[in-house]
Every structure is written in C-alpha cells, then in structure tokens.
Amino acid sequence: MSTPSPPSSPSSPWTHVAQGAAALAAGMGVGRFVYTPILPLMHTQAGLSADAGANLATANYVGYLVGALAGILLPALVRSRTVLRGSLLALTTTLAAMPVAQSTAAWGALRLLAGVVSALVFVVAASSLLHHLRGHPAHLSGWAIGGVGAGIALSGLLLLALRSVADWRAAWWASAVLTALLTVGAWNLRPEAAAPASSEKPESTAPRTHRWFGALFVSYSLEGIGYIVAGTFLVAAIGQGSPGWVGNGSWVLVGLAAVPSPALWARLGRRWSRPALLLAALVVQAVGIALPALIGGTAAALLSAVLFGGTFLGISMLALATGAHLRFPRSVALLTAGYSVGQILGPLAVAPLLHHGYHRALLLATLVVLAAAAAAAVLRIGFPHHMVVVRHTAPPRQRESTEDARTAQGLSGGSGRL
Numbered sequence: 001m002s003t004p005s006p007p008s009s010p011s012s013p014w015t016h017v018a019q020g021a022a023a024l025a026a027g028m029g030v031g032r033f034v035y036t037p038i039l040p041l042m043h044t045q046a047g048l049s050a051d052a053g054a055n056l057a058t059a060n061y062v063g064y065l066v067g068a069l070a071g072i073l074l075p076a077l078v079r080s081r082t083v084l085r086g087s088l089l090a091l092t093t094t095l096a097a098m099p100v101a102q103s104t105a106a107w108g109a110l111r112l113l114a115g116v117v118s119a120l121v122f123v124v125a126a127s128s129l130l131h132h133l134r135g136h137p138a139h140l141s142g143w144a145i146g147g148v149g150a151g152i153a154l155s156g157l158l159l160l161a162l163r164s165v166a167d168w169r170a171a172w173w174a175s176a177v178l179t180a181l182l183t184v185g186a187w188n189l190r191p192e193a194a195a196p197a198s199s200e201k202p203e204s205t206a207p208r209t210h211r212w213f214g215a216l217f218v219s220y221s222l223e224g225i226g227y228i229v230a231g232t233f234l235v236a237a238i239g240q241g242s243p244g245w246v247g248n249g250s251w252v253l254v255g256l257a258a259v260p261s262p263a264l265w266a267r268l269g270r271r272w273s274r275p276a277l278l279l280a281a282l283v284v285q286a287v288g289i290a291l292p293a294l295i296g297g298t299a300a301a302l303l304s305a306v307l308f309g310g311t312f313l314g315i316s317m318l319a320l321a322t323g324a325h326l327r328f329p330r331s332v333a334l335l336t337a338g339y340s341v342g343q344i345l346g347p348l349a350v351a352p353l354l355h356h357g358y359h360r361a362l363l364l365a366t367l368v369v370l371a372a373a374a375a376a377a378v379l380r381i382g383f384p385h386h387m388v389v390v391r392h393t394a395p396p397r398q399r400e401s402t403e404d405a406r407t408a409q410g411l412s413g414g415s416g417r418l
Helices: 013-030 035-045 050-073 075-079 081-097 104-132 138-145 147-162 168-186 210-241 244-258 261-268 274-294 298-309 312-326 331-356 359-380 396-405 407-411
Strands: none
Touching: 013 081, 013 104, 013 138, 013 147, 013 168, 035 050, 035 147, 035 168, 035 210, 035 244, 050 075, 050 104, 050 210, 050 331, 075 104, 081 104, 081 168, 104 138, 138 147, 138 261, 138 312, 147 168, 147 244, 210 244, 210 274, 210 298, 210 312, 210 331, 210 359, 244 298, 261 274, 261 312, 274 298, 274 312, 274 359, 312 331, 331 359
C-alpha cells in the first residue's frame, strides 16, 4: 500500500521557494520595511518631524494587524491567488503614491493601506509554503522566509545607490519599481489548497501548559515592542553618529543577515532546546540594539546590524514553534496577536524620547528585549521538552523535523502572519 506524496511545487520545491521568497521580499522586505531607510531622507528633505515619523510607522503596523486578522477571520483569503496578486499590485501603488501625497495624513493613509496588503501577501505566501513544502526538508521553508531579509537587503542597496543622486521622492518611486519586479517573480505562486474534511476526532485531553505558555506570551509580546523600535529607527539612529553611507549600509547588512537566519535557527533547534535558543537569541538581539546607543562608530553600527538581522526572524520562528509544541489552544494566533499589538505600541512608547535623538529609544528597546529574555529564562524552568506532539507517531528525529517544518505556520499566525 503506497502512501500519498506531499504536495509539490510546479517543477521542484526550489521553484516554490523562489516564488515564495519573492512574494515575502515584496510584501515584507520592501513594502513594509523600506520605510526604515527612507525615514531619514523624509526628516531632512520633506520636513517630517520625529513624532510624525513614529505615527506613520504605527499606522503601518495597525494596517498590518488588520490585514492579518482578515486572514484569520476569512480563511478563503489565504487560498486566493487573486488576493495575492491584487495585494502585490496595491502595495506597489501605495509606494508609488507616497511622493505624490502632500500631507502627513495622506502618508499615514497610504502606510495604513500598505500594512493591510503586506499582511495579506504574507498570509497567502506563508500558508502556500506550509502547504506545498510539506514533507520536504525544513530548511527549505527557512530559506523562503529568508526572502524577507532579501527584500530588506535589496531596498537598502537601492537607497545606498540613490542617496547621493536622488531625493526622498525618487527613493519611494524606486522602491515601487523594485516591488513591481518582485511581484513578477511571485506572480505564479500557488496558494494553499483547501484542506480536505478530517475524519479524526479532536484530542479529548491535553496537558496543562498554562504556566509555560504564559511566560512565552509575555516574552514574545515584549519582543514585539523592542524589535520594532530597532526595526523602525535603527538606520536613523546610526545616521546621527556615523558617516552618511553607514546608515543605509547597516540596513543592507540587516537584510543579508536575515536571509539565512530562519534556516540556521531551525537547524540549531535539532541540537538545543527551543527555550534555550530563544533566550540566547533575545540576549544577542538586545546587545545588537544597544551597540549604536552605547558605543557608536562604524564598527558598532555594522555589528549591530548583523546581530539584529540574524535574530529577529529566528526569534519569531522559535517562539511560535515553542507555542505549537506546548499544544496550548490557539497558541499561534494568541502569540501573534500579542506580538502585533507590541509592534503598534513600540513606536508610540518611544515617541516622547525622539526629541532628544534616537539613542534613548534604542536603550529603552534594549531594556524591553532584556525583559523578554528574562521571561524566556522563566520559560526554561521545568519546560516539558519531551511532551509528545499531538498525533505524531514518527521517531524522535523525524518528529523534530516535522515540528521544524511547522515553523512556517508559526510565522503565519495560524494562517500566515509574522
């Protein structure tokens, strides 16, 4: 009796990886995060105040939460190629419209809409990867998710090339062109297929894991606050005390470090426990965020970029995979909700500090991430490492690989969100 083969991509799994990476690079790497290297240009050339810059960031994160919730409440969106293509086109349009808008309110509306559609792109792309790469090695999904880093690196290189020959308007238009090119690469990505009706009975009993899940929830929500402050203001902070090229150059390094990080953290999870890795990654990230504020200089800025880029996607993978391991009801949705709310609160929390520059904001973000690390340390106490995953009967090593493959689902918030 033969077993059914896992869903496959049109030609090879790497084709699907490339298409998914292109979608994530467009939707997240450029569409969501290109604002970070453009923000200093808008401060100096468009007269954007520090408070207004924080508000535009918050508008984007609110839109992202709205789009992600839409993906959860309306599951059909996850399986729609029309939604994917329409969202990519709408995202390109919002980027191109930024230079045309004449007011902060209009910029806020555009960034809000960009947040909604970038979340929908992630919903479809991450769910597609989960579905079509099921049964393939876990690192394939990791490399696809690394497309977020590739988009960050590409947008950083673009801004680095334009900084001496163009203004903030050209930067937004060039970002729209880059998003359009990535859209072409993602155009034929196949969304997740509808799941067949299951005849399995739901699990009647589940271990009580509230203690560990509570610590995990606190840790991941605090990470949402701390990471987004660095993700929004790192380039501007570095630019205040380093040569002009270092700010955008550091953002390129963030992206380059982020490309392999999901696959790397997934592999490390085979040797060390996820709670231990989560604690380590949070401490490393806190050091990276603090460096530009405490030391300054080019070397510290570039090291900060590598440490931050190499951890922020890995932390998401580890936290959400840990929640799935604990089998807490709707763990991924709950964790992602806390993370998303944290991203909204982060820029608002540091806005009063921005009148004195960005260093105080980075130091506050460092303290928040260290608090997240403390919660992760509590998570390690008595953690049920050997708890059997629901309905898994594979040998331990194979079961671990299966859990790692589910990390893509973790990043999707139950239906595909970061």
